[in-house]
Amino acid sequence: MSFDIKSILEHSDIQEQKRTLKNINQYFYTNYKGIGKIKVFEQEFEYFSDFHKFWEKNHKKILNPTIHEEKCESVADVLHDLFVKYGKNIFLELYDTLDLTKEEICKVRLFTANQDFRGSRNFSEFAEIYRSDPSVFDIKFILEEPQTFLAKLQLQGLSQSDKRLRYAQITAEFLYSNGLEPFDLFSYANEDYLEIRKLLTELKGSGFGNKKTDMFLRDMRQLNVWPQGKNYDKIDVASDVNTIRVALRTGILKTDIPLISSFLDIFCYQYVLLDKMNAKAWRRVWEIWKDKYPTETIESPCQMDYLIYKIIGKELCKEKLSFFKCDSEGHTFFWHSSRNSTCQVCYEEKRERKRASLIFKDLPCKYQEGEIYVSRNRRIQEKLPELRECPFTKICNSKDPNFVKLQPPKSISILGRTGWTTAMTRKEEGGGGLMS
Numbered sequence: 001m002s003f004d005i006k007s008i009l010e011h012s013d014i015q016e017q018k019r020t021l022k023n024i025n026q027y028f029y030t031n032y033k034g035i036g037k038i039k040v041f042e043q044e045f046e047y048f049s050d051f052h053k054f055w056e057k058n059h060k061k062i063l064n065p066t067i068h069e070e071k072c073e074s075v076a077d078v079l080h081d082l083f084v085k086y087g088k089n090i091f092l093e094l095y096d097t098l099d100l101t102k103e104e105i106c107k108v109r110l111f112t113a114n115q116d117f118r119g120s121r122n123f124s125e126f127a128e129i130y131r132s133d134p135s136v137f138d139i140k141f142i143l144e145e146p147q148t149f150l151a152k153l154q155l156q157g158l159s160q161s162d163k164r165l166r167y168a169q170i171t172a173e174f175l176y177s178n179g180l181e182p183f184d185l186f187s188y189a190n191e192d193y194l195e196i197r198k199l200l201t202e203l204k205g206s207g208f209g210n211k212k213t214d215m216f217l218r219d220m221r222q223l224n225v226w227p228q229g230k231n232y233d234k235i236d237v238a239s240d241v242n243t244i245r246v247a248l249r250t251g252i253l254k255t256d257i258p259l260i261s262s263f264l265d266i267f268c269y270q271y272v273l274l275d276k277m278n279a280k281a282w283r284r285v286w287e288i289w290k291d292k293y294p295t296e297t298i299e300s301p302c303q304m305d306y307l308i309y310k311i312i313g314k315e316l317c318k319e320k321l322s323f324f325k326c327d328s329e330g331h332t333f334f335w336h337s338s339r340n341s342t343c344q345v346c347y348e349e350k351r352e353r354k355r356a357s358l359i360f361k362d363l364p365c366k367y368q369e370g371e372i373y374v375s376r377n378r379r380i381q382e383k384l385p386e387l388r389e390c391p392f393t394k395i396c397n398s399k400d401p402n403f404v405k406l407q408p409p410k411s412i413s414i415l416g417r418t419g420w421t422t423a424m425t426r427k428e429e430g431g432g433g434l435m436s
């Protein structure tokens with residue numbers, strides 16, 4: 001049976017329309033006494049709706065995310081080519097550590113990894129704060145005065161400050177009660193990266209989710225703070241929307257239907273599933289690469305992170321190429337920056353400044369002219385000099401008119417002001433939902 005909700009709603013009489021809409025709303029967005037309970041973060045909640053139950057049970061079968069073997073091999077081949085051309089360094093995020101010792105690097109990174117939610121602050125900024133006053137990172141001090149600690153790091157007054165206090169305090173508490181410095185975690189966990197990972201991610205309220213933990217571990221190995229030890233190769237790429245986006249567009253990860261909107265995935269089942277499968281897909285790429293070219297592979301999938309996340313995901317696989325139209329003479333041109341308001345054709349030809357308007361922004365890899373952007377992006381050129389287009393362009397086939405710019409899932413918080421737990425309502429009561 002094919003069901004066309006558009007024609008049912010739009011081409012029926014008003015009585016039918018009323019019934020249909022009431023039905024849709026009840027099914028997706030309301031609950032009732034006896035609907036059942038679900039445990040989230042150690043707390044019990046009623047199911048949000050019948051759809052919530054359905055989606056919990058069936059999201060895996062319906063989305064059916066699969067890893068595409070041939071695509072993984074193509075991506076592995078590209079990584080191989082890049083490795084041969086540019087060397088291992090493109091896979092390393094090399095911080096300026098300001099000559100701090102291994103112990104100091106570890107301490108600074110551990111206490112900031114769970115605070116820098118968007119990864120926008122430089123390691124060297126924090127290292128500089130340490131250098132000017134190491135006592136700021138004293139574990140007992142952080143435990144007793146987390147507020148001052150955050151202030152010294154200029155992390156105060158930012159979003160979610162209660163959370164931040166807890167993160168600092170719980171991490172410090174754990175170290176203090178075990179008589180450990182962050183550097184000692186390695187021997188404490190039997191030189192096993194998986195054990196350290198378990199330790200941190202199970203430290204409730206410390207802010208060490210999978211992604212932050214994996215990035216921290218990657219850094220400790222990469223900066224040579226800790227030796228190779230055990231199970232470093234079990235650490236995955238730090239999965240996030242950027243790496244998921246690249247996985248979907250290259251096709252190493254595929255779903256049976258396009259991802260659903262976060263309006264429907266308010267319980268985050270889709271996001272969690274994709275997140276998990278994404279890490280597996282990148283691991284498969286790494287395995288193929290390692291098997292095919294055993295002499296050159298990086299130590300662990302987590303080390304692909306910098307190239308895939310920061311360079312490809314954030315600089316290349318985004319709407320970074322701008323298309324402008326000249327207001328007075330109708331010239332059109334691509335430009336590397338959207339912050340331009342001048343017709344560069346008029347300027348080039350007659351050195352005259354005429355206004356131009358931004359018409360659209362799109363992926364650089366879709367156009368021959370994408371080169372303008374790629375060759376002028378400093379972050380790309382620093383690591384990959386002379387690169388002219390995204391190295392995955394042929395795999396994504398993005399110049400093909402049938403190319404679909406697949407989008408990563410969006411995650412919605414489960415608890416809090418904008419979470420679904422505050423959006424609940426009863427069937428007969430109506431209303432419910434979110435407001436800002």
Ligand SMILES: [Zn+2]
Nearest residue numbers: 326331343346
């Ligand atoms: Zn012009």
Ligand SMILES: [Zn+2]
Nearest residue numbers: 365390396398
């Ligand atoms: Zn692309």
